[in-house]
Amino acid sequence: MLAPVMTTKTTDIFDPAHYAAVRRPVLEAATLPAWCYTAPAFFERERERVFLKGWNFVGRADEVADAGAYRAAETPGGPVLLVRGKDDEVRAFANTCRHRGARLATGSGTCRRLVCPYHAWTYDLTGRLIGAPGMDATAGFDTADWPLTAVRLEAWQGFLFVCFSEATPPLTDYLGDLTEQLGSYSFDDLVTTRRVDYDIPCNWKLLAENAMEAYHTGTVHSASLGRQVGEQVRTSGHWDALFIAQETSIAVLPGEAAPFPHIPTLQGRAREGTFFTMLHPNTQLACTQDALWWSTFRPVAADRTILHVGQCFPRATAARPNFAAEVEPYYRRWDKGIEEDNAIGAEQQAGLMSALRTPGRFSERETATHSLANWIADQVIDDGLATRRI
Ligand code: FES
Numbered sequence: 525m526l527a528p529v530m531t532t533k534t535t536d537i538f539d540p541a542h543y544a545a546v547r548r549p550v551l552e553a554a555t556l557p558a559w560c561y562t563a564p565a566f567f568e569r570e571r572e573r574v575f576l577k578g579w580n581f582v583g584r585a586d587e588v589a590d591a592g593a594y595r596a597a598e599t600p601g602g603p604v605l606l607v608r609g610k611d612d613e614v615r616a617f618a619n620t621c622r623h624r625g626a627r628l629a630t631g632s633g634t635c636r637r638l639v640c641p642y643h644a645w646t647y648d649l650t651g652r653l654i655g656a657p658g659m660d661a662t663a664g665f666d667t668a669d670w671p672l673t674a675v676r677l678e679a680w681q682g683f684l685f686v687c688f689s690e691a692t693p694p695l696t697d698y699l700g701d702l703t704e705q706l707g708s709y710s711f712d713d714l715v716t717t718r719r720v721d722y723d724i725p726c727n728w729k730l731l732a733e734n735a736m737e738a739y740h741t742g743t744v745h746s747a748s749l750g751r752q753v754g755e756q757v758r759t760s761g762h763w764d765a766l767f768i769a770q771e772t773s774i775a776v777l778p779g780e781a782a783p784f785p786h787i788p789t790l791q792g793r794a795r796e797g798t799f800f801t802m803l804h805p806n807t808q809l810a811c812t813q814d815a816l817w818w819s820t821f822r823p824v825a826a827d828r829t830i831l832h833v834g835q836c837f838p839r840a841t842a843a844r845p846n847f848a849a850e851v852e853p854y855y856r857r858w859d860k861g862i863e864e865d866n867a868i869g870a871e872q873q874a875g876l877m878s879a880l881r882t883p884g885r886f887s888e889r890e891t892a893t894h895s896l897a898n899w900i901a902d903q904v905i906d907d908g909l910a911t912r913r914i
């Protein structure tokens with residue numbers, strides 16, 4: 525028997541009894557209760573236990589390529605500023621002035637120092653406060669005591685991640701065997717050629733779950749990508765993946781030519797199809813033979829998500845003289861597929877608002893989505909069954 529209809533007013537939504545069915549093997553399991561996608565209390569617990577503990581993807585190192593380059597990133601832990609120093613090191617700071625808290629920068633650009641737009645406190649590229657006009661009379665004030673607040677930052681093959689907890693394992697431990705399974709893509713060599721952001725009226729997990737199954741492709745993408753068949757990848761660490769076998773790049777629409785060469789270093793299955801990964805909590809790397817696109821589902825409310833998408837190619841591909849024209853089929857495919865996925869996410873959110881909604885069941889084509897639901901339960905529910913707690 526699945527759980528009866530309950531409202532969050534009368535129910536302890538964190539009671540493990542509500543999640544016992546989610547914990548069963550996939551073909552016997554139930555989906556997460558609707559409140560996991562709608563209740564502010566569940567959202568708040570995810571922020572504490574998932575987003576403030578896990579590694580959050582914030583961009584690519586090639587997006588802050590030169591000394592003095594900066595990029596502001598919004599994260600579930602608040603605004604972060606990425607800055608490349610004169611020593612070539614990329615640092616992350618809480619994007620909040622130590623004086624009265626204004627954001628130091630928005631967007632991206634290059635600078636020699638960071639000057640707060642409010643009262644002009646000035647920081648060097650390592651975060652040191654080097655100027656604080658009008659503070660001479662303030663008792664015991666020493667600029668050395670007021671550097672920008674550093675945020676823990678680690679990079680793997682050009683992907684930059686921040687973490688708001690000191691207790692979380694280092695990034696490459698957290699990612700388990702991902703670094704080995706995806707090691708042949710030469711991600712270090714990628715450049716980001718385009719970014720697109722979307723504002724979607726649905727819970728972030730709906731987008732992540734959708735990204736982990738190909739069951740929907742024959743309906744949601746019937747007029748674009750068409751039906752795809754995925755196979756769950758065995759993983760260790762805080763990630764899951766779906767592999768879709770296809771000799772030609774899946775990054776263009778069926779029937780369109782993919783003009784770019786395959787990444788020459790690819791090994792094994794990476795040569796034969798696409799890995800759709802989910803780096804928990806909320807970043808997908810879609811790795812195909814000639815391109816990569818990443819998606820980060822940034823939660824802003826239980827029913828609202830900002831989706832950041834970045835599109836990347838090997839350096840030599842992006843340098844082709846005709847790149848701007850040749851890349852069009854890729855951008856067209858990505859825009860189409862992503863908009864279709866976003867639209868169904870909004871529909872699903874609307875449906876989950878029904879007072880009569882009870883948990884559903886999974887098909888054999890949703891095994892990775894079931895893994896994802898269990899990863900969430902591992903973090904959020906104290907049932908003693910967690911196998912992958914951060
Ligand atoms: S808030 Fe930055 S200088 Fe005042």
Ligand SMILES: [Fe+2]
Pocket residue numbers: 734740741744745861865
């Ligand atoms: Fe899709």
